[in-house]
Amino acid sequence: MFDTLANLVPRDNDLPLRAWRLEVWSRVLDGSIYDVLTYQFHEEKNGAGEYIPVRERRPSVRTGLIRTVVDDSISLLFSEGHFPSVECKNEDTKAALDAVTKDAKLNLAMIDAATRGSVGSVAIAVRFLSKRVFLQVMATTYLTPVWSAEAPDTLDRVGERRKVDGKTLVAAGYDVKDDATQYWFEREWTAIAETWFVPRKVADKAAARTVDEARSNNHGLGFVPIVWVKNLPGGDDIDGEPTFGVEPINTTVEADYLLSQAGRGLKYSADPTLLIKETAATDDGQPMVRSAANAIVVGEKGDAKMLEINGTASEAVLEYVGRLREFALERMHGNRSNADKLSAAQSGRALELMHQALIWLADKLRASYGEGALLDIYRMIVRGSAKFPLTINGQEFGKLADNEPVTLSWPAWFPPTADDRQTLATALATLIKVGSLSRETAVRIIASDYDITDVQAEMALIDAERKQLIAELPTEQTKITSNA
Template sequence: MDFITLKDTYPKDSDLPDRTAEILALSRVIDGSMYETLHYDFSVEKDPAGQYISLSKRRPSARTRLCATVVNDSVSLLFSEGHFPSCECSDEQTRDKLEKIIKESKLNEVMLEAAVIGSVGSVAVLMRVLSNRVFFKAMNTAYLTPKWKDNEPDVLEKVTERYKVKGKILNQCGYSVDEVETYWFQRDWDNNAETWYLPQSTADAKDKKPVQVDNERTTQHQLGFVPIVWIKNLPGGDDIDGKPTFPVEAIDLQIESDYLLSQGGRALKYQADPTLHIKNPAFGDQAMVKGAANAIVTSTDGDAKLLEISGDAAHAVMDWVKGLREIALEGAGGNRANADKLSAAQSGRAMELMNQSLIWLADKLRISYGEGALLDLLNMIVKASKAFKLVNKKGKEYGELSQDNDLSLRWAQWYQPTYADKQTQANTLDVLRKASLLSQETAVKSLADAYDITDPQDELRQIKADKPLVDNVPPPKSEPISQSDD
């Protein structure tokens, strides 16, 4: 069974766009629910009517989750604690305030979640200003539809969220509707407001009746821009969605591996308790209990045999699954390094060469989620500081951020350097500094990640303050106070 056959078992709403079903199907691969529509366990061979159940209708008992592994590895290299980029800005105060807002709003965690959600094709990150504090939220785009400006195709004009929901759930959210009916839920984001609409029954929607605005829940943000960043995962998609992090071929190989491992486990269980075949037993039709404590006595013409199988098939299955894993990881750009073959600590450069394909994948994701999305979110914060007096958790104002600075990102190294790497880097920087080929500021920035230097400018000031102590220069002596003749 391949992924196309498995997708046919997923529910599909004809009233929603085709991309909705595709994104929901790929999301099942990431969250591990891709086999939930199969009703039978792998160990169940016959249905209640006694009919044989084919393997394609059973849920595998062993699952590899190859695609989720590729996504988690690439996202870890993209936005983990040691890889989240630092903000660069010509105005030092603006940069420091942005770094504080990033930490307080947990933007690092949001971008990690966004990169996982967006691995199926796209993700939207919503920015909200509540009580003058900045909040971010990663949203699945299965039920979102973007609209771009005609004269600026890279700027959002409106984003619409629309999906079906049961009346019982709406009643729990404060609406007064029929619990049995199904309703359309809708809200829009534009340059000025987040507009909510009253739930509309599917019958009214079919008759094309206009939806009514929910004035109670609608909010006017007055930011002057749509507070959403639409992120397309990888190049090669369309105007709405990018390419998934994992190709469809990798999903097929994952399904093949899951069923092979399940069949191998089934064979091992049988080998531990093989079927007993008895020919002409002496005790006739009496019940027999198989076990080491129960002897089997047969007549002269009788015989008893255990229908055992060879264990070589289990090794063949594992070798084949390992081969499928290598093919899937190679096609998806995952990590194929074997930790069992590492006998000692490797340098950062050696680790990069070992995981070159994974680094290439994460490097492409940096373009979509870093240089594109993260910078857009930071610019949104700067623009929001003009409309709101942004404060931190303690209520202290950040002040208006400078609008005249170009923001950029400084990314960390892929792997932490060893002490030998640090020594080599220090010698190189020392030679370049003495040859006047490198500034001290650039040298400090290149060492910032390895030595956990949060603010290179503060580090430069501290270096200048410590320079007299390093050079063993005694502090200036104070002159004695002259006494008057009186």
């Protein structure tokens, strides 16, 4: 069924095949894949009185299972409680990156990027304006990357090419006719400039490409300020594998139509069809009104029945749909745990085991969007500060030092319970006491659980409070504490 729907999505032969493929995946993600069908599910006949097959109608029930799995996996990536902290030995660089993270709302940008990129790929543009950093998440349907021959993991340039009509260009400030005439809109990003081109009419095949000097700019960064993210391993040099595949989509479409049919059957059950075997003796030619106050009178050999549907079929459909849901979630590594079966509060480890399949999916996405894209963004910010010194919330950071590597520290998948924290505290205290772990490392371990953003500042506070406590103790007690 999915192939039937996909083939109904218009394809532009002037664009590469991947543009059509990404358009189809995007429609699946936002639920608009059914918009290619003309009729609503309740429309059983067309204007000519002809029966409309179910496959040509839009289902009235949408499970939205694909988007649910995507949103759940991304919540384990970049939600407020799961966003990684940046680590760097250079404290000034770390402070600047922490400030940029909050000022640029980096967690929201990464959530947007991971959502759009679930269809295969996404591009994140890094812009330096007014001594600040801005991020622009772009769908890659009309973008084409070109990789460096000497460094295949480094972008040489990125081109954008799409069709727009005159009305769209007029709204964007272009001096063209305000009509439906189609134009090519083109841009290109390189290591030295962002180049815009004057829109050309699609019908004018011989028109030369002309640079739009007014809109183009030379950033001179020395690198293409775009991070290209491939969603999951697989795919090709441009796009990775989507978070969902053809099998879960087919299963979801099947469930949507089954639930729509089940809903249709329930409506018929609530309003059963009247069958009169012989014309009623009191038939006066008026329409029969079915109600408790209106009796049906038939002839001596007549009969009247109500055609009803029992609930057995509906229960069978719901059970079948439940199995389909399990199959689809298993294929996509979604969350199959049932909250109704939880009898008591669970520890963080127990919750991890319950959501193991979803964690496996989120763990793979961490490699693409965390260790890959997010770190590349931080490195671009550090390199870009050499040309565009940063000032965040009135604090001048200037040029950032790029001689220390930047890494990410990820929090636990699920917040620990009080018992979990007590167990961890006991273990850390024992390791510190026997000399197997430093106090600073222990603070780093618990930093995400206790919202400690600056480990060095926390260590300074601990040392200051320790010294004050020792100073307030009696002399003999001070000697014992100091020796300890």
